[in-house]
Amino acid sequence: MKDDTITLDHGSGGKLSHRLILDTVLPVFDDPALRCLDDGAVLETEGGRIAFSTDTYVVDPLFFPGGNIGDLAVNGTVNDLAMCGAVPLYLSVGMIIEEGFLRRDLDGILETMQRAARAASVRIVTGDTKVVPRGAVDKIFINTAGIGVVPEGVCVSGRNARIGDRVLVSGTLADHGMTILTRREGLRFESSLQSDTAPLNHMVADMLDDCGGDIHALRDPTRGGVGTSLNEIAESSGVTIRIHEDRIPVKRAVAGLCELLGIDPLYVANEGKLVAVVAPEAAFRVLDRMHAHPMGRDARIIGEVTAADIVPVIMTTRIGGTRIVDMPTGEQLPRIC
Amino acid sequence: MKDDTITLDHGSGGKLSHRLILDTVLPVFDDPALRCLDDGAVLETEGGRIAFSTDTYVVDPLFFPGGNIGDLAVNGTVNDLAMCGAVPLYLSVGMIIEEGFLRRDLDGILETMQRAARAASVRIVTGDTKVVPRGAVDKIFINTAGIGVVPEGVCVSGRNARIGDRVLVSGTLADHGMTILTRREGLRFESSLQSDTAPLNHMVADMLDDCGGDIHALRDPTRGGVGTSLNEIAESSGVTIRIHEDRIPVKRAVAGLCELLGIDPLYVANEGKLVAVVAPEAAFRVLDRMHAHPMGRDARIIGEVTAADIVPVIMTTRIGGTRIVDMPTGEQLPRIC
Ligand SMILES: Nc1ncnc2c1ncn2[C@@H]1O[C@H](COP(=O)(O)OP(=O)(O)OP(=O)(O)O)[C@@H](O)[C@H]1O
Numbered sequence: 006m007k008d009d010t011i012t013l014d015h016g017s018g019g020k021l022s023h024r025l026i027l028d029t030v031l032p033v034f035d036d037p038a039l040r041c042l043d044d045g046a047v048l049e050t051e052g053g054r055i056a057f058s059t060d061t062y063v064v065d066p067l068f069f070p071g072g073n074i075g076d077l078a079v080n081g082t083v084n085d086l087a088m089c090g091a092v093p094l095y096l097s098v099g100m101i102i103e104e105g106f107l108r109r110d111l112d113g114i115l116e117t118m119q120r121a122a123r124a125a126s127v128r129i130v131t132g133d134t135k136v137v138p139r140g141a142v143d144k145i146f147i148n149t150a151g152i153g154v155v156p157e158g159v160c161v162s163g164r165n166a167r168i169g170d171r172v173l174v175s176g177t178l179a180d181h182g183m184t185i186l187t188r189r190e191g192l193r194f195e196s197s198l199q200s201d202t203a204p205l206n207h208m209v210a211d212m213l214d215d216c217g218g219d220i221h222a223l224r225d226p227t228r229g230g231v232g233t234s235l236n237e238i239a240e241s242s243g244v245t246i247r248i249h250e251d252r253i254p255v256k257r258a259v260a261g262l263c264e265l266l267g268i269d270p271l272y273v274a275n276e277g278k279l280v281a282v283v284a285p286e287a288a289f290r291v292l293d294r295m296h297a298h299p300m301g302r303d304a305r306i307i308g309e310v311t312a313a314d315i316v317p318v319i320m321t322t323r324i325g326g327t328r329i330v331d332m333p334t335g336e337q338l339p340r341i342c
Numbered sequence: 343m344k345d346d347t348i349t350l351d352h353g354s355g356g357k358l359s360h361r362l363i364l365d366t367v368l369p370v371f372d373d374p375a376l377r378c379l380d381d382g383a384v385l386e387t388e389g390g391r392i393a394f395s396t397d398t399y400v401v402d403p404l405f406f407p408g409g410n411i412g413d414l415a416v417n418g419t420v421n422d423l424a425m426c427g428a429v430p431l432y433l434s435v436g437m438i439i440e441e442g443f444l445r446r447d448l449d450g451i452l453e454t455m456q457r458a459a460r461a462a463s464v465r466i467v468t469g470d471t472k473v474v475p476r477g478a479v480d481k482i483f484i485n486t487a488g489i490g491v492v493p494e495g496v497c498v499s500g501r502n503a504r505i506g507d508r509v510l511v512s513g514t515l516a517d518h519g520m521t522i523l524t525r526r527e528g529l530r531f532e533s534s535l536q537s538d539t540a541p542l543n544h545m546v547a548d549m550l551d552d553c554g555g556d557i558h559a560l561r562d563p564t565r566g567g568v569g570t571s572l573n574e575i576a577e578s579s580g581v582t583i584r585i586h587e588d589r590i591p592v593k594r595a596v597a598g599l600c601e602l603l604g605i606d607p608l609y610v611a612n613e614g615k616l617v618a619v620v621a622p623e624a625a626f627r628v629l630d631r632m633h634a635h636p637m638g639r640d641a642r643i644i645g646e647v648t649a650a651d652i653v654p655v656i657m658t659t660r661i662g663g664t665r666i667v668d669m670p671t672g673e674q675l676p677r678i679c
Pocket residue numbers: 018022026030034039041042043044045059060081085227228435436437467468469470471
């Protein structure tokens with residue numbers, strides 16, 4: 006019976022989300038661009054390649070340390086475009102507002118969106134506003150879609166990871182997800198945690214500028230975290246990715262809370278981080294580029310790509326053991342983004 | 343106090359929607375493309391002009407005579423792109439699903455979307471799926487965003503209506519809105535009404551093909567109906583539009599129900615109709631083109647553009663009087679689309 010309905014796990018970003026897209030969406034919306042399942046679609050046009058992506062934001066609470074639904078919605082689509090190797094240019098904004106929503110809060114969200122758009126050098130050029138009766142939506146949900154241009158010579162896709170490549174992350178993991186968790190009703194921890202929501206496009210432009218052809222895959226580890234992103238890349242490319250637990254950057258406070266709650270930071274959502282799969286000879290150059298950028302100060306090489314093994318992602322643990330990094334089945338917390 | 347919150351009227355598509363966009367959204371998202379307030383944004387790129395548009399669909403009920411939320415969502419964005427004079431090419435799909443939603447219904451909606459995309463010759467290339475806990479959204483909401491290409495020589499905008507131009511509608515008014523109304527809980531009329539949801543891009547391409555430069559403004563009269571669209575065009579162009587009640591096409595059954603309920607069909611939502619403002623010498627040629635197309639069989643010339651008068655839109659009534667066609671203040675029925 007459970008198979009007859011959509012469950013929260015279908016929105017986790019993990020295994021069941023993946024299955025829903027593979028089994029339900031892809032066979033119907035059969036399209037070569039969609040089939041790549043990258044962060045956005047890359048489309049050939051007369052004027053060159055454009056990237057197109059969308060996300061809807063349903064985060065609860067709307068306002069949280071480090072940001073609100075507004076910058077999350079702008080940065081999220083900016084980052085998905087950047088993960089296609091594109092320079093993000095234009096955004097649309099679709100809002101669904103619950104009757105009775107405070108104008109003050111709406112103003113705050115709009116201003117945050119505009120500030121975020123400026124920071125990412127994108128323009129908000131079109132939109133839509135629906136208002137629904139009380140109870141038909143929880144406060145406000147925001148969709149953004151975005152268009153970017155893919156520079157010539159850039160060819161970034163989850164299918165392009167090659168044996169020998171190095172795997173990099175741009176900074177500490179799990180900041181966004183754990184921040185939201187601490188802010189949820191009934192879960193009020195005192196903490197200094199803060200969302201990492203941020204635009205990654207400028208850093209990605211720097212990385213591509215220097216090492217264009219050597220950057221094979223990029224992904225922003227949002228819902229489902231780095232564990233899920235690595236699985237997606239490994240599966241799409243038909244390789245195995247090995248990572249090393251002792252190289253994975255996690256802030257002390259975040260690590261402590263994860264430990265306390267029994268949550269693996271590898272599966273927690275990030276909103277201002279990326280995973281990069283890079284040719285081995287370029288790995289340190291890319292790392293330097295990332296370090297030079299405020300959004301990549303804590304970047305690390307966390308692993309490498311090997312021939313396809315029994316499972317897509319394997320981790321060497323701190324104590325020297327080996328652990329399978331599977332896709333997460335269930336959702337740790339709904340409405341994380 | 344009411345000013346402190348968002349009300350259903352802010353989602354009506356009428357006067358208060360307009361004010362919300364003008365007073366709250368535009369000053370913050372300050373952008374030349376947005377400022378036109380056309381159905382989508384037209385953007386100059388190296389490869390030519392592209393159009394970009396978005397809409398979110400919150401219709402209740404999800405399934406109704408003539409369609410469901412799926413074809414509404416595809417046709418709606420296809421039509422907004424066509425109203426920019428663009429050839430629609432690519433769509434994104436963002437779904438927000440309530441936990442417990444039936445897979446069967448999801449499958450039905452996805453299949454309808456794909457069929458609608460095929461019919462409109464557009465590709466669904468990227469998307470997003472969020473699942474939220476029971477009660478956080480009512481069943482399913484769908485956002486679509488779309489990209490199209492504006493052919494050279496085409497210059498269509500709500501600001502381009504000129505004195506002497508003729509005003510055309512592509513068919514009967516109020517079909518969609520009155521159909522939804524009859525299907526709402528507590529309002530079960532026996533009726534043969536059917537939504538007019540349909541893609542208009544092929545008809546628009548024919549119209550532009552023949553009379554490109556003579557088509558000055560196009561708008562799809564969705565929320566707020568033809569009355570609102572005419573006000574928007576008249577205001578943007580700084581003119582007055584005069585229409586003639588006896589030329590306005592309304593199906594007999596729809597007209598009857600409107601009369602019974604005291605609803606003016608001029609303000610009821612359409613999902614497969616357009617308003618065109620056309621140079622006088624081209625009006626009959628455009629009309630012929632519309633008549634030749636299944637979506638324009640009932641097209642009519644309903645009025646003309648004059649110099650700016652006391653009000654933006656005036657109607658000559660059936661009995662020869664004159665009536666102001668104001669923007670509607672309130673919402674007749676929320677969640678119409
Ligand atoms: N409703 C849908 N229709 C079409 N494609 C979809 C839909 N939902 C998801 N997809 C596709 O599935 C892939 C995975 O989507 P997903 O939303 O998980 O990626 P993401 O946006 O990078 O992650 P997140 O939403 O957590 O930020 C993408 O290629 C996306 O285009």
